[in-house]
Ligand SMILES: Nc1ncnc2[nH]cnc12
């Protein structure tokens with residue numbers, strides 16, 4: 001669906017399509033444990049978040065140079081633009097690369113090169129969100145923030161991702177405080193597999209402005225009331241939830257109930273190369289499985305621009321919002 005939208009929950013490493021993975025493996029002399037792209041695709045059967053993360057981190061071995069990161073981001077931006085994305089706030093996982101000996105500067109400069117020409121090349125404005133891996137230590141996160149300091153002009157926010165259960169937001173209080181002092185904005189994954197309490201911690205202890213996923217808030221009516229009252233955006237990822245079995249099937253996704261409750265929901269793709277679709281595909285999928293009408297779809301698109309970190313450029317936000325109003329559904 002080409003409805004204009006902002007994508008606010010997108011891991012750039014999760015846009016690594018099998019074809020690009022094989023091309024980069026060849027270029028960098030990396031041997032993949034799969035003979036063909038079909039064989040690799042056949043491995044995309046996941047039981048939960050961890051079973052996906054195991055493959056996601058293994059496949060990143062092919063990403064080594066600035067050019068690799070630039071190519072990855074450029075390929076994503078082309079696909080996103082073709083599905084109506086006008087603005088993308090893009091996660092990356094520096095620790096997944098520095099652990100393999102790739103310097104953080106290689107990652108950020110490579111991504112940055114694609115992002116800085118994106119508006120001209122693809123018509124998509126961009127921001128970069130540095131995510132900490134929550135299954136690593138708080139000290140490792142602090143060290144990563146420190147290593148990113150020479151590149152902060154390219155980074156607008158921090159996030160928290162990877163294996164959620166057992167790694168509550170409170171573990172990262174110090175690094176969120178340090179990032180606040182540096183003027184960075186804050187988001188975190190919470191309530192994907194973890195309990196509603198993790199969403200409360202993300203709000204109260206980390207001071208996040210958006211909650212990534214936040215699906216499990218629906219188990220806690222008081223929390224829902226708070227999220228509604230404070231207009232805290234939730235970056236939902238419907239196809240991801242089905243692939244990682246957070247919901248049984250798309251027809252069971254609570255998105256309609258969440259919208260009816262007054263939550264500020266957005267629809268995003270998470271790791272589109274693995275989960276069966278990009279942002280527009282996620283919109284198509286919820287329209288079809290949940291019978292969302294054009295006004296509900298328009299609300300989701302409006303929400304995405306309201307939730308975007310565009311406070312420094314309200315003119316741009318207004319322009320994107322007027323594109324949403326002008327969009328004609330067929
Ligand atoms: N859906 C997800 N949840 C947590 N960490 C992730 N890293 C990439 N995708 C993720």
Ligand SMILES: [Zn+2]
Nearest residue numbers: 011161189270
């Ligand atoms: Zn995610």
